[in-house]
Amino acid sequence: MRPMAFKAELLRTKLKEAGKSRSFLARQTGKTERTVSRWLNGGNPPKSKDLPRIAEVLGCKPQDFDPSFAEDGQDGISIGARVSVASHNAYEILSLSYGVTQRQIMELAPVLFSIVAAHALRVPDEDLAAFHATEDLGLYVQRHGSVREAQGFMRDQLAAKERKCFGLPPANIEEEETRNLFHLAVARLCRTIEANVSVQHMVRPDPGESPSAAGFIPDVPMLQALTGGDDRLIEAITKGQIRFAKCWAEFEKDGVRTVEAMVAILRRELEQTDSARRKALAKRRTESLAKLDAWRAFYEERHPDLAREYDEIVANYCHPDGWYPDWYGAELKEVLNANPYDEERHINDETLPGYKQKAAESENGARVFFLPFTDPIYQRFETLKFHRAGSKDQFREQAR
Numbered sequence: 001m002r003p004m005a006f007k008a009e010l011l012r013t014k015l016k017e018a019g020k021s022r023s024f025l026a027r028q029t030g031k032t033e034r035t036v037s038r039w040l041n042g043g044n045p046p047k048s049k050d051l052p053r054i055a056e057v058l059g060c061k062p063q064d065f066d067p068s069f070a071e072d073g074q075d076g077i078s079i080g081a082r083v084s085v086a087s088h089n090a091y092e093i094l095s096l097s098y099g100v101t102q103r104q105i106m107e108l109a110p111v112l113f114s115i116v117a118a119h120a121l122r123v124p125d126e127d128l129a130a131f132h133a134t135e136d137l138g139l140y141v142q143r144h145g146s147v148r149e150a151q152g153f154m155r156d157q158l159a160a161k162e163r164k165c166f167g168l169p170p171a172n173i174e175e176e177e178t179r180n181l182f183h184l185a186v187a188r189l190c191r192t193i194e195a196n197v198s199v200q201h202m203v204r205p206d207p208g209e210s211p212s213a214a215g216f217i218p219d220v221p222m223l224q225a226l227t228g229g230d231d232r233l234i235e236a237i238t239k240g241q242i243r244f245a246k247c248w249a250e251f252e253k254d255g256v257r258t259v260e261a262m263v264a265i266l267r268r269e270l271e272q273t274d275s276a277r278r279k280a281l282a283k284r285r286t287e288s289l290a291k292l293d294a295w296r297a298f299y300e301e302r303h304p305d306l307a308r309e310y311d312e313i314v315a316n317y318c319h320p321d322g323w324y325p326d327w328y329g330a331e332l333k334e335v336l337n338a339n340p341y342d343e344e345r346h347i348n349d350e351t352l353p354g355y356k357q358k359a360a361e362s363e364n365g366a367r368v369f370f371l372p373f374t375d376p377i378y379q380r381f382e383t384l385k386f387h388r389a390g391s392k393d394q395f396r397e398q399a400r
Contacts, residue, residue: 008040008041010065011065014058014060015058018058018059018060020058020396021396022036022037022339024389025054028057032169034206035209038332041331042084042240044203044212044214045066047210084212085240085241085242085243086214086216086240088240088243089243090213090216092244092248093218093222116165116182116186119189120166120167120185121160122160122185127153148174148177149177151175151177155178164181165185166181166205166209167180167182167207174373178207179207180204180206180208180211183202183204183211186199186216195220197219198216198217199216201217201235202214203239213238214240218238223237227262227266228260230266230267232270233263236273237266241270242269243269250265251265277334281334282338284339285339288339288341298398303387306384310384313380313381316351317348318345324336324346325346343385349372352372352377352378354372355370355375358370
């Protein structure tokens with residue numbers, strides 16, 4: 001495996017040039033739309049093995065959005081290879097903390113990876129052991145919160161058996177909720193040393209996806225000292241929202257060696273990058289809204305009944321426009337909000353007839369156990385979304 005030099009902005013450009021949508025790319029690559037959104041956001045780059053397929057779908061070369069991509073037979077580790085800003089920042093922090101070089105860290109990478117990977121494969125067994133230990137103490141602990149979690153746990157066990165240290169994606173996302181075992185292992189290993197390293201801001205990868213350095217705090221005391229304890233600055237550094245090396249060079253050049261001076265530089269850099277990002281997102285949203293209006297007219301002209309049915313379901317059973325699940329994360333929500341053309345709408349389970357019936361049958365306000373995907377309205381909404389996605393492909397072909 002080699003460090004990735006994937007450039008999210010280049011992939012966004014290629015996607016736009018090809019006239020393809022996020023949902024189209026997800027379908028053609030066999031990924032979820034959330035995974036593709038993370039690619040486009042830069043928070044979780046695609047695997048090397050996925051790059052040729054992405055390029056094929058977009059009619060370009062992998063090097064067009066990953067300049068360091070090497071063809072089969074040429075893959076190898078290059079210490080000078082470009083990595084994500086988040087990873088680059090981590091190297092800089094570790095250099096200040098321990099006086100080590102990137103080369104020394106890279107030399108130890110297989111050692112550290114193998115340790116975490118081995119812990120990852122033990123996650124399901126650790127869960128079972130903890131459950132049985134609690135039972136032995138005579139305490140009641142619910143083993144799984146839902147049927148999806150129970151089914152997902154069995155797939156996690158399969159992942160461990162097959163030595164898939166990143167876990168396995170669910171075979172059916174509506175029936176299983178699997179986990180990224182590697183990410184869980186990192187989080188558990190950090191619990192006893194939270195004063196030194198932290199996963200507080202670490203970006204949670206999908207099951208089966210390689211975790212990134214984004215959000216991982218490699219040295220808590222060092223980052224606390226450099227930022228004056230400003231959690232927003234710590235998050236910005238560890239997620240690669242600002243380039244720490246640039247700020248440090250300015251700090252050394254100014255010669256004013258105070259925490260206040262460093263914090264001022266970091267805040268100024270963050271404000272500049274935030275401002276540029278907000279402007280870019282606003283521009284993309286304006287363009288996306290115009291594209292959405294044009295496509296709606298296209299769709300309503302050809303499928304007036306289906307368009308009306310979709311709008312009625314959205315009005316009566318969906319969360320408001322701009323609502324996203326909490327687990328999406330702030331960055332992903334920003335990206336989705338900037339792309340209204342993708343029509344990311346979510347059913348509000350509590351509005352469905354099936355849920356209301358279950359709630360009426362429940363006694364004393366007991367928790368309602370309800371599987372929304374079994375409701376006819378939910379199923380119809382998914383069918384309509386699939387039809388609209390196919391129509392968007394036709395719309396793009398006509399626009400060419």
